[in-house]
Amino acid sequence: MEPITSLIEEDEDDESEMEAIALSTPPMILELPDSSTQEQQHSRNNSLSTKSQSLTQFVASIKLKSRAVTRALEKKLLRRCDCTGEGRSSRGSGARIYQVWPGNNVFFFHGRLIFGPDPKGLLLTMFSIVISSWVSAIYNIDDDSLPHSLVTRLFSLLLALIVLVNLFLASAFDPGIIPRSNQPPLPFNETDSSNITRTSTENRVVTVNGVELKLNYCRICKIYRPPRSCHCDICGNCVEKFDHHCPWIGQCVALRNYRRFLAFIFSALVFFVYVFAISCWRIHGRMVARQSGFMEMVKDCPETLALLAFSFAAIWFLGSLVGFHLYLIAVNQTAYENFRQSYKSSMNPYDRGILSNVKEALFAPISPSAVDFHTQVSQESV
Ligand SMILES: [Zn+2]
Ligand SMILES: [Zn+2]
Numbered sequence: 001m002e003p004i005t006s007l008i009e010e011d012e013d014d015e016s017e018m019e020a021i022a023l024s025t026p027p028m029i030l031e032l033p034d035s036s037t038q039e040q041q042h043s044r045n046n047s048l049s050t051k052s053q054s055l056t057q058f059v060a061s062i063k064l065k066s067r068a069v070t071r072a073l074e075k076k077l078l079r080r081c082d083c084t085g086e087g088r089s090s091r092g093s094g095a096r097i098y099q100v101w102p103g104n105n106v107f108f109f110h111g112r113l114i115f116g117p118d119p120k121g122l123l124l125t126m127f128s129i130v131i132s133s134w135v136s137a138i139y140n141i142d143d144d145s146l147p148h149s150l151v152t153r154l155f156s157l158l159l160a161l162i163v164l165v166n167l168f169l170a171s172a173f174d175p176g177i178i179p180r181s182n183q184p185p186l187p188f189n190e191t192d193s194s195n196i197t198r199t200s201t202e203n204r205v206v207t208v209n210g211v212e213l214k215l216n217y218c219r220i221c222k223i224y225r226p227p228r229s230c231h232c233d234i235c236g237n238c239v240e241k242f243d244h245h246c247p248w249i250g251q252c253v254a255l256r257n258y259r260r261f262l263a264f265i266f267s268a269l270v271f272f273v274y275v276f277a278i279s280c281w282r283i284h285g286r287m288v289a290r291q292s293g294f295m296e297m298v299k300d301c302p303e304t305l306a307l308l309a310f311s312f313a314a315i316w317f318l319g320s321l322v323g324f325h326l327y328l329i330a331v332n333q334t335a336y337e338n339f340r341q342s343y344k345s346s347m348n349p350y351d352r353g354i355l356s357n358v359k360e361a362l363f364a365p366i367s368p369s370a371v372d373f374h375t376q377v378s379q380e381s382v
Helices: 004-010 015-024 035-081 085-094 120-138 149-171 258-290 294-300 302-331 335-340 354-363
Strands: 106-108 113-115 204-208 211-215 230-232 237-239 244-246 251-253
Touching (some): 120 149, 120 302, 149 258, 258 302
Antiparallel strands (some): 106 113
């Protein structure tokens, strides 16, 4: 078949052929828009391009604004978290220690309350106590199986309140954080008269009750830690008389909050024993009154059975914990020392007999916090 262009050139006068050619011509040629349609299309294209330009400008302005907001937030966060000397100096004299503290703690009320970095365990503990108290109190109202249900309910709420207060006291204050040092470590490779090469991180030794104890150097805090202290990796601090980091209170347990921690676990044990007892009483009373079996009880009061199972598990856990800490108090050890078996090969210089150990653990005065996080930063502060 010949191309269309050659046919047009050869048979210009033949109209019939032209019609045939026109019919066989592709629609692109036949359906060319007229001038008005072209103008409309042109104006439509113009308006579309204007709209797309304005949209591009709008997107660009949004991007600029979001960048500006991000930069402002970054600056704010950096200022809040900055723990470098530059940050401290740039904040001027108005900065307080809690604002520049390099540890991972979370502060409230201008450094007056100090929590650990992870609040999940603390919130879960609070939730379990509140929900146990709520289920126990609500479902025992007007229950004929319990005598004096109002008194029972109020006592349950009072116990829960005591547990929550002890939890707050144990988790919201300084556990015994040791101040850091701004001074650089001792110079490396310093050679003394005996020609022994020393480093800035060599161990120092102190004698406690005739027993020599090593003082380890903390590279993070740049200090020689006192005996029985340890650097908590979670909180990022060296803590005096470190016992352990408790995930259930979200805080280190150490010199300054050990008694509060004991008060918390003991009161929580009493609370769950009480909840367990009244749950048993309620189930027993209902089973006797209605002459029903265990399966009927599952349908009748599932919330009390769930509370019974939960409080039973809590009693086992808290009972073991209280027992373990009573043993530690009796032998004057921290949980950390016990886990590491620090006194396996040597005597414990802090063990002065059970009575003295109990007296020291429960009644000895507690030293004030070594770091006042509320005060303004000075050269020696952090
Ligand atoms: Zn440290
Ligand atoms: Zn800790």
